[in-house]
Amino acid sequence: MKTLFLLAFCTLLKYTGAVCYSGSSPVLCRDDSCNGSCTTDNGCTCNDGITNCIPTGTLCPMDDNTCCASLNDLFWDNDLDCCTDKPICNPGCFSDETCVIENNVTSCICNKTIYSGLTISGLKPSVNCDGGTMIASVSQCKLKQLGYNYSSFHLINDSINCTYIYPENIHNVRVESIQVKAVIGWCGNTVKDNSSKIFFTNTLHIDPFRGPLITRNPIVFNFTCEYNLTMKTSLNFALNPIVSSVVIPSSGPEIGSFTVTLAAYSDAQYSVPIQLDEEILVGSNIYLGLFSPNLDGNVFALRVEKCFATPSSNPDDPNNVLFVSGGCAVSDNIESTVLENGISTEARIQINAFLFQGFSQVYIFCDVKICNKTNSCKGCNVDRSLKADLPQLGIQLNLQANDDFGSSGHHTAVSWPMLLVYLLGLLSLKLF
Template identity: 40%
Template sequence: MKLLCVFMLATFLKQSAGADCYTGNDYPKCDDCDSDCFTENGCICSDFTKCLPSTCALDPSNCCPVEFSWDSSKACCTVEKTCNRICAAADEECVFQGDDKICECNNSKYTNKTIQDLKPVVICQSDIISVSVSRCLVQSLGYDYKSFYLNDASSDCVFNYNNITNNQRLDTYQLDTKQGWCGNIVTNDSSKIYVMNTGHLNTTPSPLITKNPIAFNITCGYNKTLQTSLQFALKPLMSTAVLKPVNGEGSYTVTMAAFKDSEFTNIIQADDYVEIGSNIFLEMVVTDADGSTFALSAVQCVAAPTNDRTDTNAVQLVTKGCAPNNGVETEVLENGVSLDVRIRIQSFQFSGFPSVYLFCDVMLCGVNECTGCKVQRSTDGNIETVNLNILLQDNELTSFGSKPAISWATLAGSLLTFLSIKLV
């Protein structure tokens, strides 16, 4: 019995001498047993028994038999248990949990911290907003990092991951930038478009409630451009075409959209109705061409009651780059001087039609070759058409389909007749 105890003690000492490589005989070396290593089952011999690898290309927790851990510094399996993932040096520590070691928050790092110390980091990208908070700080303040939600509390609105940044464990939540997505609110001022939402964190579940949930604002501001206006609109009214420049090299996308304001910020969406007599501001932009070499020109713009620009009732809005003003008030604000064309049109209606179709023929010119009302001299570039269908506001004084328009004269006559009857 004493001999057995001595043998067991010797074996234990051999296996637990710090983080030394295991040198026992319970498992063979993988090189000696024709082994394979798999993510699911670790390293096994050809007879399906476990073995000890000399290198580990897997998740370290899968390399060695369950009672051992992989020591990358020594490239071996060691008796000393190690954490299955890297801990954040600034606020985590590796601790035992049963037979395993895991990373846990070192709460002593956040003694005396308050809610004012919780400062979410917001990163604004063109199509994604990322919000990061310190996991250990959130937990030390008594909140549950897993409880995060937005204005829309649906689980479909939470996309998150964790990582280590500046030696801290951060939980990062990602938001789409689209208007209306999971409660997003999009606003604008004279220079920027803002995407806003609210992040929420609930308290850690407990029989006693001693604090309120956290709510913090998430806001990203984006410079106003046609592209950002289109990006943040729910149903943007837009049209695109592919242009070739005057030198015939490459191809570029031109986009046209319509706005309600002269700042070109309030975009007209596909289901918006425009009041007759109000202004429509058209913008056409090429974003991927060299502005020092090329300029965009709207050669001709036409309005028609149908999707046929050759309709006999069609009206010319722009001819040879300028506004003829032959029945429809049109102002060319910018054309042929940059990669941005802007035109103002006073909205009107073709009698009996609920919408108006706008067609613009555009081309890329050499800089200063298409300004003003010049005849287009750059014939090497191709001309393409972009078009929009503007819905018109339905009201008592507007004709839609078979419903006749009511003139002011008819309305006045009817009113006089009514008054004369009342006076008899």
Template identity: 35%
Template sequence: MRYPEMRLLLGFLIVAHLGEAAGAMTCFAGNATYPLCADEAACGGGSCTATVGCYCEDPPTQCLPTAADGCDSSTNPPTPCCPEGLFWFPDLQCCSEEFYCDPQCSANEVCAFASGQALCQCNNTFYLPANRSHIVPTVDCRSDVMTVSISKCLLERFQYSASNMHLLENNRTECSGVTYVDIVNNERILFKQVPIQNGWCGTTFSLYDGMMTYTNALYIPPDLDRPIIISSALNMSFSCTYNMTMQTSLQTVLRPLIRTVTPPDVNGAGSAQAIMVAYTDEAFTTPYQAGYELTVGSPFYIGIMTTFADGDNFTLRAERCVAAPSNASYDTNGVDLITDGCLLNQDVNTQYVTNGEYLEVRFKMDAFVFQDMPEVYIRCDVRLCKKQTPDVCKCSSS
């Protein structure tokens, strides 16, 4: 989310703030008031403690430490390493007159010194033109996971507790899902990943007109640590919709044999993938390599897989497979191997290993050639089917 009318003001503030730290960071060299702890002549040997900071032994005055003197700003609360007005710089392991955040803050944050260290904090002035209607998550739909994302600082602008955001159903350990923070387009974004699996921590799915939709919801509570609560909790539903039909093809059994086809997204929501591979062995473990020669009549094995993750509710079924002498879509000179999910009793010997039972289709066939044509192409239509019957020749609800 961007607010052009704030650009000039924020640009000036950020440049002014970072101008002092733009050059190389340097250690404060020490003076008569604050000598170096390691300077035996001026300090008589110094050390740091977690409660009082760094002091000389003789005379007992504050001194400037290095890491060797026991300063550790990573403790909680941090050791007060440096005197007032100086800042501990971890990379140089010394006190400096300047501070800056590493890594640098995003466009909607400012670098501030807090809890004894430089931290990136949300800059609420960045969101002055915003209102609560701008709090809208974005959903990325993939075949195995849906990822919902939302601006961390936008939530904090309206005093929501971004760190306590969770799925609506959150009474099991696994419901925490995968949550992480990343910088996207120079803005700090919260991401939560949810597996494509019906029943996983409140995820539901529905079927309609050849489409399947997975739905869950985010719960974002207000920040209850503030003296005044200005926002009500948010319950934000999100979903991903997928087309249940796919098409994949085997390029040729004598050339590169793996081909992946991604059908167009449904309403820009998501897509599933199907991959076809030819194997040399009945264990389906050794793919054919480019240039491998087949003998007519010898067996080979075809596997069709999908990366779609919900194997508890869906299986993969080959609806139609055709072998043809060209790569044209269903060449009229081709031979049907599978129609309506069933093997055809034709001259080409084809046998199922599995179809419509798991998220992988497997079948065996004997190699053949078309008259005066050196290549054979195999193309299949496959479908995700709702699990209701073990009969591979039927797909009761798809």
């Protein structure tokens, strides 16, 4: 039995590669003749306060190499609770690294035996698609083993504004990572979408280490992230979406404040937001989306009471066109459809793009409210109990006349106030 125990102990020592220091010079702190102690300020000394000693067991509260290294080029082993001659790196090495002594200093280097036989075909980046950021990561040691420089990470667009690289620890492996914003048009992103998801793809380039001979080609990885598309999330994927937000109070027995956002989209799925610098062709469809992300849809609903358009940023501009009133579409020279209103945390309105005579911008204003579902949020009746001033959101759209539509397709709006001025002008000409 003793023989078996001895064999097992020797095997353990061989596996760990470490043996506790048991010499007498310097003396062990626990030795009766020393009876030493260790402090952060003074290191490890015997009870005479002069003689240095080697820590062991509980007599090394610093938990680092300070005492071991300064006295006898030893290293503190946390597992054995003693000083050993086995190199111990602090902080510790990752799972694919080993600790060595270089120039009397311990450092972590890649363990080449782990990745022996590795080929480029076995080198694949891990991809994290958390939130609105794509992160591609590759093991630093794998790249070194294959002769590639992990610090050379870059995208299709390798400008400084598109290069966000950094080292990190993933599953106890040191990796190099690069961040990519999941935004349409950002740094070479290519985008595909369907009715429910949007897919972002970019390309990671890694160069080989430079030398007198070129023996390797750069590595190129395409990586893709997919995200669920909603009216709200699609705004996160646009560089400069047209949006407006306002904080409004709720009505009913449960009082609170909620943020409501108005945005413009170019598709019926509300997945492609219209950008600030984008010009919209007269006659094309514009989809107005309103939503309140922090609204409890089981209790409350978002209702649009009124929407109108003006040629200026002044909502009181007398030259205006009304296209939603009392929660429903109205006909005032503009084609409009209320697709959803007063039944959920979202409202959807479709209008046909138009121009005011002599203007290239159209300003859209919508009056909204939060109503309790126990009351009527739906229907086309104007709520007479509402205050005169409802919370209002406004956005600006840039329009461009489309000559291909012909004169009947320009949808140039002439409001009732402007028409009245025109008729009065004709009457005055007849009088004179």
